[in-house]
Amino acid sequence: MEKGLVVTQLDVEPGECIKVKGKIQSDAKGFAVNVGKDSNTLMLHFNPRFDCHGDVNTIVCNSKEDGVWGEEDRKADFPLQHGDKIEICISFDETEATVKLPEAEFKFPNRLGMEKIEYLAVEGDFKVKAIKFS
Numbered sequence: 001m002e003k004g005l006v007v008t009q010l011d012v013e014p015g016e017c018i019k020v021k022g023k024i025q026s027d028a029k030g031f032a033v034n035v036g037k038d039s040n041t042l043m044l045h046f047n048p049r050f051d052c053h054g055d056v057n058t059i060v061c062n063s064k065e066d067g068v069w070g071e072e073d074r075k076a077d078f079p080l081q082h083g084d085k086i087e088i089c090i091s092f093d094e095t096e097a098t099v100k101l102p103e104a105e106f107k108f109p110n111r112l113g114m115e116k117i118e119y120l121a122v123e124g125d126f127k128v129k130a131i132k133f134s
């Protein structure tokens with residue numbers, strides 16, 4: 001399977017923002033935005049599922065430590081639609097990560113106590129248009 005976008009060697013600190021602008025494919029089954037240290041150590045796996053892994057219209061968040069997934073956190077809201085052009089803004093502090101979407105905001109605990117984000121990956125049915133760090 002083709003990999004999506006991967007950015008390494010980042011140094012994103014608490015309070016700073018990672019902005020990923022793009023389009024959800026019109027036939028999207030799901031996509032994921034991963035941030036953390038590397039692919040095996042994730043502060044946040046933000047995974048909107050339109051219809052995959054047995055979930056329909058569900059946002060699943062999780063962490064990954066040394067390659068092992070943590071406990072999933074399923075969000076109540078699903079403010080996304082096929083074909084949406086959106087900007088996803090991810091920031092964090094010592095206690096939690098925040099994901100801001102155009103019409104919703106989600107929190108996820110900083111379970112690993114990460115003090116910087118060095119890795120960003122976007123996978124699945126999301127076409128990245130731009131990335132901005134602010």
Ligand SMILES: CCCO[C@@H]1O[C@H](CO)[C@@H](O[C@@H]2O[C@H](CO)[C@H](O)[C@H](OCc3cn(Cc4ccccc4)nn3)[C@H]2O)[C@H](O)[C@H]1NC(C)=O
Pocket residue numbers: 029030031032045047053054060061062069072123124125
């Ligand atoms: C009930 C017993 C089985 O539980 C199921 O176990 C599955 C395997 O662990 C869980 O699915 C995994 O959940 C992880 C988060 O907790 C990740 O989402 C795993 O996917 C990683 C991944 C990303 N990608 C790239 C990608 C991402 C998005 C769309 C297309 C490709 N390929 N594999 C995904 O395979 C799935 O969320 C879980 N379902 C439940 C309800 O717990």
